[in-house]
Amino acid sequence: MPNTRVASAPISQLGASIEVQQLKRQFGTFEALRGIDFSLPAGRVLALLGPSGCGKSTLLKLLAGLDRPSSGSISLGGRLVADAKAFVPPQQRKLGMVFQDYALWPHMSVAGNVGFALRMQGLGGRELDLRVERVLQQVGLASMGKRAPSALSGGQQQRVALARAIVAQPALLLFDEPLSNLDRDLRESLCGEIGQLLREMGTTAVYVTHDHEEACAIADEVAVMFHGQIAQRSSAQQLWGAPAHIDVARFLKLGALLPAWHDGQTIGLAEANGSHTVATWPAAWLAPTGAAQTSAAQRVPGHVLVPEDAIRLTAVQAATNSAQEPKALVLPAQVVEQQYTSGRYRTRLQLVGAGPEHHVHAWTRERLSQAQGSVALQVDPAQMRWFAAQAA
Ligand SMILES: Nc1ncnc2c1ncn2[C@@H]1O[C@H](COP(=O)(O)OP(=O)(O)OP(=O)(O)O)[C@@H](O)[C@H]1O
Secondary structure, eight states, rough: OOTTHHHHHOOOOOOOEEEEEEEEEEEEEEEEEEEEEEETTTOOOEEEESTTTTHHHHHHHHHTTTTTEEEEEEEEEEEEEEEESSSSOOGGGEEEETTTOOOOOOTTTTHHHHHHHHHHTTTHHHHHHHHHHHHHHHOOOTTTTSOGGGSHHHHHHHHHHHHHHTTTTOOOEEETTTHHHSOOHEEEEEEHHHHHHHHTTTEEEEEEEEEEEHHHHHEEEEEEEEETEEEEOOOOOHHSHHHHHHHHHHHHHOEEEEEEESSEEEEEETEEEEEOEEEEGGGGGGGGHHHHTTOOOOEEEEEEEEEEEEEEETTTTOOOOOOOTTTTEEEEEEEEEEEEEEEEEEEEEEESOTTTTEEEEESSSSOOOOGOOEEEEEOGGOOOEEEEOOOO
């Protein structure tokens, strides 16, 4: 979208706050949402992130009023819109929606699509034309109003859908995987533009995606969902730096999750059955929040997260647990394979003396051959995190 849009952006309004309490949605005996609680202040953007089937779209539909909760409540802007008794239909919730498949009306022009909500409000003539043209300009489609949607590219069609969603100045914008039909370059640019537009507008928004880069680029806060529940809700920085749950670390692919034990003082990398400890180090070396999860007198099984960026590769002879570098964990490893990507090698390494589950990935500039034998991993323990095994 052109930069002129920023200077001429006329819309600046505060959106509606969202308050969701103990929200559940059952389909027969299946619980698609199992007690969702969150509140979002007005003007904030929340991304719902999670694997397929975790309940993101179900939650979005309940916020939109396209479906009713089995129990629990939703309030928008302090007004109760859904609970056991109340139900406010979508057209009275002052919201705009953008879907994955654009959902444009093919028999209407671009301007006809964009102006539809305003015409429903009784607006017409010059004022309608001006509002539509202004919004088309905002989404980078100035002077395309007369075209048919079928005469536009996928990215342009999604801009029309965006213009249609924002033209009536909604208090809440809901996005359901809006970029997943577009190619990667377009996804990246449109993602940045939507984020900028949302910040300019000050509208509250909920954005469903299974792409963590998209979620982090657009949203102030990210809620990661699994099996109908929110596992963690925080800023993107916190999500990456302090995943609260092993499933979050796994979903975000934050690094290797190595079987380990923790006895309150020491952490040991161990075989899954606990039979053979490969290496130990003081638990205090880990980030405090990671170690704080366990204060046991006996060994508790779990996993240690080793982010790829926490690992440096050195020659075996150069690597020692020296007094100069007391908090560097040194582990001998064997190169298994390397893949060249984006100017670096992603290198898969097997820890020496450990089972197949004890492998990690690290990045190197050089090509290493298996014939070079062992290398040493220098791991920064401050970047590692401990996750105790969950009770069955
Ligand atoms: N109308 C329905 N009847 C029965 N089950 C449903 C219905 N709608 C959703 N579900 C189930 O609820 C679960 C959550 O679905 P939902 O569409 O919310 O997932 P999602 O996280 O949005 O997934 P995706 O990323 O694949 O769109 C899924 O197991 C789905 O099969």
